[in-house]
Amino acid sequence: MPAVIANNLTKQYGKKKDIVQALKGISFEVEQGELFGIIGPDGAGKTSLFRILTTLLLPDGGSASVDGLDVVKDFKAIRHRVGYMPGRFSLYQDLTIEENLEFFATIFNTTIKENYDLIKDIYQQIEPFKDRRAGKLSGGMKQKLALSCALIHKPSVLFLDEPTTGVDAVSRKEFWEMLRSLKKQGITILVSTPYMDEASLCDRVALMQNGEILSVDSPEGVIASFKQPLVAVKNDNMLQLLNDLQQFEGAQDAYPFGEYHHVVLKNGYTGPAVADYLRQHHYEHAAVQTIKADIEDCFIALMKSEKH
Amino acid sequence: MKQFISFVKKEFHHIWRDKRTLFILLGMPIMQILIFGFALTNEVKNSQIAIFDQSNDAATQALRTELDASRYFDVVQDIHSYPEIEAAFKKGAIKLAVIFPENFANDLDHFNTAQVQLIADASDPNVANTLTNYATSIILDYQDRITNNRRLPYTIKAEMRMLYNPQLKGAYSFVPGVMAMVLMLVCTLMTAITIVREKELGTMEIMLVSPMRPFKIVAAKAVPYLLLSIVNITSILLLSVFVLDVPINGSLLLLIFEGILFTLTCLAFGLLISTKTDSQQTAMFIALTGMFLPTIMLSGFMFPIENMPLPLRVISNIVPAKWFYYIVKEVMIKGLGIGAVWKETLILTGMLLFLLVLSIRNFKIRLA
Numbered sequence: 001m002p003a004v005i006a007n008n009l010t011k012q013y014g015k016k017k018d019i020v021q022a023l024k025g026i027s028f029e030v031e032q033g034e035l036f037g038i039i040g041p042d043g044a045g046k047t048s049l050f051r052i053l054t055t056l057l058l059p060d061g062g063s064a065s066v067d068g069l070d071v072v073k074d075f076k077a078i079r080h081r082v083g084y085m086p087g088r089f090s091l092y093q094d095l096t097i098e099e100n101l102e103f104f105a106t107i108f109n110t111t112i113k114e115n116y117d118l119i120k121d122i123y124q125q126i127e128p129f130k131d132r133r134a135g136k137l138s139g140g141m142k143q144k145l146a147l148s149c150a151l152i153h154k155p156s157v158l159f160l161d162e163p164t165t166g167v168d169a170v171s172r173k174e175f176w177e178m179l180r181s182l183k184k185q186g187i188t189i190l191v192s193t194p195y196m197d198e199a200s201l202c203d204r205v206a207l208m209q210n211g212e213i214l215s216v217d218s219p220e221g222v223i224a225s226f227k228q229p230l231v232a233v234k235n236d237n238m239l240q241l242l243n244d245l246q247q248f249e250g251a252q253d254a255y256p257f258g259e260y261h262h263v264v265l266k267n268g269y270t271g272p273a274v275a276d277y278l279r280q281h282h283y284e285h286a287a288v289q290t291i292k293a294d295i296e297d298c299f300i301a302l303m304k305s306e307k308h
Numbered sequence: 309m310k311q312f313i314s315f316v317k318k319e320f321h322h323i324w325r326d327k328r329t330l331f332i333l334l335g336m337p338i339m340q341i342l343i344f345g346f347a348l349t350n351e352v353k354n355s356q357i358a359i360f361d362q363s364n365d366a367a368t369q370a371l372r373t374e375l376d377a378s379r380y381f382d383v384v385q386d387i388h389s390y391p392e393i394e395a396a397f398k399k400g401a402i403k404l405a406v407i408f409p410e411n412f413a414n415d416l417d418h419f420n421t422a423q424v425q426l427i428a429d430a431s432d433p434n435v436a437n438t439l440t441n442y443a444t445s446i447i448l449d450y451q452d453r454i455t456n457n458r459r460l461p462y463t464i465k466a467e468m469r470m471l472y473n474p475q476l477k478g479a480y481s482f483v484p485g486v487m488a489m490v491l492m493l494v495c496t497l498m499t500a501i502t503i504v505r506e507k508e509l510g511t512m513e514i515m516l517v518s519p520m521r522p523f524k525i526v527a528a529k530a531v532p533y534l535l536l537s538i539v540n541i542t543s544i545l546l547l548s549v550f551v552l553d554v555p556i557n558g559s560l561l562l563l564i565f566e567g568i569l570f571t572l573t574c575l576a577f578g579l580l581i582s583t584k585t586d587s588q589q590t591a592m593f594i595a596l597t598g599m600f601l602p603t604i605m606l607s608g609f610m611f612p613i614e615n616m617p618l619p620l621r622v623i624s625n626i627v628p629a630k631w632f633y634y635i636v637k638e639v640m641i642k643g644l645g646i647g648a649v650w651k652e653t654l655i656l657t658g659m660l661l662f663l664l665v666l667s668i669r670n671f672k673i674r675l676a
Binding site: 051054055056057075076079080082084086088089090091092093094095099102103104106107108149209293 | 310311314315318321322324406509510511513514515516517518519520672674675676
């Protein structure tokens with residue numbers, strides 16, 4: 001049985017005049033023990049989805065279940081067994097690290113000792129500061145504490161809503177390593193993030209935009225679905241270069257990507273054609289490289305194709 | 309139960325670590341009692357008066373001594389002409405001028421009647437009224453003494469006795485009032501704010517996705533404020549007995565029981581506010597306008613309800629503080645027992661249950 005099932009979930013906010021359709025029929029399944037990512041820009045509906053699955057909001061339509069329990073009918077039972085870490089740091093700022101953890105352990109009818117194994121790797125990193133108040137911690141430490149608190153009752157499904165937003169690159173990397181080790185303990189993890197590069201760290205990812213899921217696949221599957229040729233271009237005047245690349249008849253799309261511009265080519269065009277085009281436009285030293293698409297290119301393509 | 313205790317402990321941590329708020333919560337009743345007791349008093353003491361004595365005889369001398377000796381007046385100035393009176397009032401140097409005409413003692417002795425003029429500064433009408441009353445009664449006392457050995461035909465004397473508060477001390481009415489005000493402020497305002505704060509900080513979101521029952525969350529939040537209120541009731545009572553000399557004539561136990569009943573009513577109201585608001589500011593605003601103002605205006609503590617127009621008198625009935633104020637006055641000042649206040653106690657209990665049921669029904673088990 002899948003750990004999480006969402007079936008045609010809809011949710012809207014506001015009244016008659018300005019209705020915002022936050023979720024427009026979301027369906028997906030998450031298997032037991034899977035690390036499932038939901039990737040999407042701000043406003044895609046990720047938080048609404050998480051709140052429905054954690055029984056905090058009622059869906060307007062559709063149904064969903066967590067651990068086989070219905071999110072509307074069996075909300076009490078679900079609240080006993082899931083772990084939830086909201087997007088915003090939501091612990092008690094005037095309690096110390098230890099007090100916060102102890103408090104959440106008691107609330108869930110357990111003790112720190114009982115499940116210490118589960119949080120050991122994470123908690124050990126902040127344990128030296130256990131007498132410090134949560135409000136005085138750095139972003140990365142807050143996030144570790146929040147994760148420890150969400151894990152302390154050994155949840156069967158863990159919901160992490162944008163856990164890496166506002167956290168530095170090193171802490172982000174560490175955080176994903178922690179998630180992978182948690183996965184080994186058999187916990188199903190749903191994690192949402194606006195960062196596309198984090199998608200490749202999940203078992204499967206759902207790409208979400210404007211309240212809809214564009215695709216659900218493994219990162220490899222997503223990349224494999226990208227069939228068109230792709231080149232990376234670099235030159236001195238990057239801004240002008242981007243304009244010119246977008247004018248190129250063989251370019252389906254061109255966008256900045258790190259220190260390069262990526263150009264998605266229409267079928268039949270290749271890297272040398274781009275180089276020729278650039279030479280005609282007096283880019284003598286332009287570096288053109290045919291590359292393999294990574295997951296971000298795939299998402300950009302998916303999101304753009306949805307818009308047009 | 310362990311959950312509950314842990315939650316209460318957490319709540320105490322919040323209160324204890326916010327030293328400034330704690331200081332206000334515990335210091336406020338003391339400050340208010342002291343302010344009302346010594347600064348904001350409508351009793352008149354040691355008012356500065358001037359005397360324009362155009363007669364300067366035995367009788368006026370005696371009256372002057374009487375006035376000066378009373379604790380209401382201090383003679384600070386002797387005036388020698390009418391323009392000086394006006395000048396003294398304009399300078400604000402005096403509150404009252406006493407003017408004896410020429411031949412005061414002579415008139416009194418030979419014509420059996422003499423006149424004295426009192427001029428008061430009525431820019432504060434209440435004070436002016438009180439001062440002239442005091443002065444008149446001192447003069448009448450003097451007259452009584454000199455007529456003692458003669459029989460006057462047809463005299464009716466009104467003998468007054470002020471029951472329960474013979475000295476007409478203001479403290480007798482403001483101690484119950486301040487008690488109502490402080491409990492209201494601590495309980496209603498603080499409960500509303502602490503629950504809404506959890507919503508604002510997002511911790512409520514996590515609390516909801518936990519096995520903790522909403523009712524327990526709310527009850528756990530109320531416990532520390534109930535205890536804090538008992539501390540406040542105690543400090544108010546101690547101050548009023550030992551500093552303001554207001555005795556507790558009735559049963560202390562009954563008084564504390566009623567205090568707890570009122571505290572719970574306030575807590576329930578704060579709870580109701582918190583279920584309806586999402587920001588601390590709104591909660592504070594509603595608590596202040598919805599509870600604090602009516603407590604001051606319509607409880608009878610500042611303004612007598614009997615003198616209000618009918619609509620306000622009707623509205624005053626739904627202000628819990630009105631009933632509490634009445635109960636405290638009856639029990640503490642008049643020394644009456646539960647037999648005298650059972651009706652008011654029942655009304656408060658009814659209000660408590662009503663507010664409690666309403667707020668529990670309104671408590672959201674989800675975010676929206």
